[in-house]
Amino acid sequence: MLLEVRASRDSRIVATLEGILYGVNWLHSWVGGAVLEAAASQNSTSFKEVASDFMTEADPGHPGGFLEPSGGFKGLIHNGPCVAAVLAFVIAQTLKLFTYWYSERRWDFTRLIGSGGMPSSHTGCVVGLTTAIGVIRGTGSEAFAVGLVFSIVVMYDASGVRLHAGRQASVLNMIITELPPDHPVSDTRPLRDSLGHTPLQVAVGAMLGMVVGYIVGVSWL
Known part of the structure; x- marks a missing residue:
């Protein structure tokens, strides 16, 4: 029973992640289509090649596609x-x-x-x-x-380096608090000493x- 519950939960998580990834892929494709249309309207060959490459990367059948296990955001999940x-x-x-x-x-x-x-x-x-x-x-x-x-x-x-930089910041904060109110740096924001x-x-x-x-x-x- 416990294994069934875990399997059901894992399947829901995977389905949610895949839904997000499909949404990202759709957005990527939509932007690529808009760029491609702009390239066609300007009759720019180099611009059109860039737009075509952008669209290809959003294609699930492409090795670098966003929905392939080895590419895009989904690749990070499998990494x-x-x-x-x-x-x-x-x-x-x-x-x-x-x-x-x-x-x-x-x-x-x-x-x-x-x-x-x-x-x-x-x-x-x-x-x-x-x-x-x-x-x-x-x-x-x-x-x-x-x-x-x-x-x-x-x-x-x-x-x-970071440890000593934090200690220096602590010392500087102590010095600033002892400065007179009319000193040019007396109202300086305290430095971060937890580095x-x-x-x-x-x-x-x-x-x-x-x-x-x-x-x-x-x-x-």
């Missing part, structure tokens, strides 16, 4: 590493809401979209992407090498990304 990256980012941002409440004992829903905090959503995103690539395409692939280097750069930036992450926050984000990337990668095999 395991992309799904892993987005899912890890969303989970990390959601966890920030609860970790902030645990440390401050108050809710701050701006944590859902804000930077900084526990865990690092940027780290989770890139590590989830890299892990899924490693599971699906293997750690010997060029894509995994690119993702690995990209992940290292992002983690270094989060715990280094980077501590090494622990980066490590937790990396572990989250690896777990999500592995689960999604295995599911997409």
